[in-house]
Amino acid sequence: MAKGGAAAQALRTLAPGPKCQPASGPQAGEKSVERRVRLTFLTRDLNIGGAQRQLVELAKALDPTVFDVTVLCLYPGGEFSSELMSHGVRVISLDKRGRWDLFLFPARFAKTLRRLQPDILHSYLTVQNILSALLKPILPGTRIVWGIESAYFDRSQADWVALMMFRLEAFLSRFPRLVIFNSHAGRDYHSLSGFAPSRTAVIHNGIDTQRFAPNLQAGLKIRKAWRVGEETFLVGIVGRLDPIKDYPTFLRAAASFASIRPDTKFVCIGDGPRDYATQLRSLSEELGLESKVIWPGSLFEEMPAAYNALNICTSSSYGEGTSNAIAEAMACGVPCVVTDVGDSRLIVGDTGIIVPPRDPELLAAGWLELARLLDEKPELGTCARGRISSRPSLASLVQGTTQALLNLL
Numbered sequence: 001m002a003k004g005g006a007a008a009q010a011l012r013t014l015a016p017g018p019k020c021q022p023a024s025g026p027q028a029g030e031k032s033v034e035r036r037v038r039l040t041f042l043t044r045d046l047n048i049g050g051a052q053r054q055l056v057e058l059a060k061a062l063d064p065t066v067f068d069v070t071v072l073c074l075y076p077g078g079e080f081s082s083e084l085m086s087h088g089v090r091v092i093s094l095d096k097r098g099r100w101d102l103f104l105f106p107a108r109f110a111k112t113l114r115r116l117q118p119d120i121l122h123s124y125l126t127v128q129n130i131l132s133a134l135l136k137p138i139l140p141g142t143r144i145v146w147g148i149e150s151a152y153f154d155r156s157q158a159d160w161v162a163l164m165m166f167r168l169e170a171f172l173s174r175f176p177r178l179v180i181f182n183s184h185a186g187r188d189y190h191s192l193s194g195f196a197p198s199r200t201a202v203i204h205n206g207i208d209t210q211r212f213a214p215n216l217q218a219g220l221k222i223r224k225a226w227r228v229g230e231e232t233f234l235v236g237i238v239g240r241l242d243p244i245k246d247y248p249t250f251l252r253a254a255a256s257f258a259s260i261r262p263d264t265k266f267v268c269i270g271d272g273p274r275d276y277a278t279q280l281r282s283l284s285e286e287l288g289l290e291s292k293v294i295w296p297g298s299l300f301e302e303m304p305a306a307y308n309a310l311n312i313c314t315s316s317s318y319g320e321g322t323s324n325a326i327a328e329a330m331a332c333g334v335p336c337v338v339t340d341v342g343d344s345r346l347i348v349g350d351t352g353i354i355v356p357p358r359d360p361e362l363l364a365a366g367w368l369e370l371a372r373l374l375d376e377k378p379e380l381g382t383c384a385r386g387r388i389s390s391r392p393s394l395a396s397l398v399q400g401t402t403q404a405l406l407n408l409l
Helices: 005-012 050-061 079-086 104-116 126-134 160-172 184-192 216-225 247-260 274-286 303-308 324-331 344-351 360-376 380-389 394-406
Strands: 037-043 067-073 090-093 120-124 143-148 178-181 200-202 233-238 264-269 293-297 312-315 336-339 353-355
Touching (some): 037 050, 037 104, 037 126, 037 394, 050 324, 067 104, 079 090, 126 143, 126 160, 178 394, 184 200, 233 247, 247 360, 264 303, 274 293, 312 324, 312 360, 324 336, 324 344, 324 380, 336 344, 336 360, 344 353, 353 360, 360 380
Parallel strands (some): 037 120, 067 090, 143 178, 233 264, 233 312, 264 293, 312 336, 336 353
8 A cells, every 4th residue: 555645645644633643653744644535335245246346355455554444235135244254344234225225224224324424435336336325425524436347237138227327327427526436348338328537446356366276176176076087177257147148058069069069068156036047047947957957056255165166157148347257267277268358368368268148159159269278378377367366366455445545535
């Protein structure tokens, strides 16, 4: 974290309070920090998800001598809640009772924010971004920051409420002091879609390359749990069961690939709506993949091991910003075949294969080509990890966000 210049000046502008200075102390000629910056993150929930993972990693890693962090959730529970609290991060749930909880919820929300009096309210994703902008009048001294993780809005899958929310978010985008995108593709897409923020930044997701690292034994252990032999070629996809992730294209590509490489199995790691999950399982049966596809659901602590079990990881999405799954797999030494959406091409570079979206045959051809390259260049996985290790890390996410937030004060 930068402790001089604009950042130090920003901290000195806060109202006087209990003295608290950065652990390394102020630089020569600087005053002590009067008090910590009250930073409130606003998120829908703390269930497993890419945006939630980045928020959690950021909240845990921000300098506690500079930021007093609170994570405010619309809905209670979630796998990440205990992880945050175990790191000393305050978690507050507003106990929203559903989409149409429109009477008591706003009062609880406003009362909580008045009590917290955040210097910065950093919201994530559409609904929370809209709420933060609408509540700005009751928080005149609070700087509003939006986080946007997507690079595509699928109107064909959206109901009227989602369409209205997207348009409202675009209309309100001029009110936050800063909008942080996690991909260049996301910033470009939203700009073309009518978003007009006064200030933007692109800060890529950070990957914990110590947690996500090559571990052959962990991979073999989870293969055993999945009843997958050591010699079986394993192709995996990681992501919520959502139309935008395009699992049908993955399954159709799997059927094509299995006809050429019958020694292959496939694993779909993620949860989603029960009806959609049933549709996907029915499709896999229609394609003759009953014995070929593993559905372990959503994993949490076992994700590093799950990546290490794969020979190839795939993203078949037709809309992405910066994919955590791709970067995490590469950090584990697993090369990837990805669709050319969002910043996926930028992440993978020359360590994997890029294919057009929504084309099962070309996706299967990408797997065949990467399998051939792995036979010729077994070090390709090491190259994939090297690329991720040399790119924006968790430390750069924390540093970039810290500087961006302090520059607002």
